[in-house]
Amino acid sequence: MQLSVWQHRALLWDFVRRDLATKFRGSALGSVWMLVTPILTLVVYFFVFSVVFKARWSAGTAGSKESALILFAGLITYTFFSECFLRAPVLMRENPNFIKKVVFPLEILPMAITLSALVNAAIGYGLLLLFHLVFVGLPPVSALALPVVLLPFWFAVLGVSYLLASLGVYLPDIKLAVPPVAMALMYLSPIFYPIDMVPDMLRSLVSWNPFTPILENVRHVFFFGTWPDWTGYLIQMAASLVFLRVCYWFFIKSKKGFPDVL
Structure with missing residues (x-):
C-alpha cells in the first residue's frame, strides 16, 4: 500500500486539491x-449553549463557554468520519472513466477524500484552538x-x-443504507452528552461504540489535561492498522x- 501511494503521491495531492476546490466551485467566496x-457553526454553538442554555458539560468543566467548545470538538471529529462514510459508497460510480477507459491507480481515490476531509477537520481544530485561547485560555499541555x-482514527476511517x-460498486443500495447508519452513530456516540449521563444499563453499549474512545481521548487531552492511556492507544493503533490493511x-x-x- 505504502509503495503504491508513494509512487502516485503527486497525483494524490492533485486529487486532494481538486476535491477541495470542487466543493466550492461556482461560489463567490470560493475556498x-x-x-x-x-x-458560523461555532458561533451558533456559543450562542445556544453559552447564552441560551448556559450549559455545563459536567461538574469538572470551567463553564458554559468551554462546554460549547467540547461539543464542537466532538462534532468536528464526527464530521470527519461522516464525510468519508457518506461519500465512499458512491466514489467509484462517480468516476467511471477512471475505471473503464484508462489505467488509473484507483486506490488513491479513497485516500484523497479522507485527506480532503482531514484538511477540513484541521481547520476546525485550528478554530477550536483559537476560540479556546480567546474565551477560555491556554489549553493544557496534553493538547x-x-x-x-x-x-x-484516520487509519480506521481510511479503512472504512x-x-x-x-462494496458500493457491487451493492449500489448501500448508499441508501449509509445515511441512517451515520445518523444513528451520531446520536449513539457521546458527542452531545458525556458518557456518564447514559443510564448504566445502556452505558456498555455506548462504550463499545468505536467512536467513544476517540471522542473521549480528544476531550481528555484537549480540555481536561489528561494524557492518553498509552497501552490502550497502542492497541487502538494496532487494531486500526490491521483493519486498514484488510x-x-x-x-x-x-x-x-x-x-x-x-
Whole structure:
C-alpha cells in the first residue's frame, strides 16, 4: 500500500486539491467557505449553549463557554468520519472513466477524500484552538497529543472508505443504507452528552461504540489535561492498522471486477 501511494503521491495531492476546490466551485467566496462554515457553526454553538442554555458539560468543566467548545470538538471529529462514510459508497460510480477507459491507480481515490476531509477537520481544530485561547485560555499541555490521538482514527476511517468504496460498486443500495447508519452513530456516540449521563444499563453499549474512545481521548487531552492511556492507544493503533490493511486488500482484490459491473 505504502509503495503504491508513494509512487502516485503527486497525483494524490492533485486529487486532494481538486476535491477541495470542487466543493466550492461556482461560489463567490470560493475556498473562504472552508473557514466561514465552521466559524458560523461555532458561533451558533456559543450562542445556544453559552447564552441560551448556559450549559455545563459536567461538574469538572470551567463553564458554559468551554462546554460549547467540547461539543464542537466532538462534532468536528464526527464530521470527519461522516464525510468519508457518506461519500465512499458512491466514489467509484462517480468516476467511471477512471475505471473503464484508462489505467488509473484507483486506490488513491479513497485516500484523497479522507485527506480532503482531514484538511477540513484541521481547520476546525485550528478554530477550536483559537476560540479556546480567546474565551477560555491556554489549553493544557496534553493538547499537544491531539494529532497523535487522531492518527489511529484516520487509519480506521481510511479503512472504512476502502471497504465502502468497493462494496458500493457491487451493492449500489448501500448508499441508501449509509445515511441512517451515520445518523444513528451520531446520536449513539457521546458527542452531545458525556458518557456518564447514559443510564448504566445502556452505558456498555455506548462504550463499545468505536467512536467513544476517540471522542473521549480528544476531550481528555484537549480540555481536561489528561494524557492518553498509552497501552490502550497502542492497541487502538494496532487494531486500526490491521483493519486498514484488510480493507485495502479487499479493495485491491475486488477492483478487478469493477469494469464488468460498471
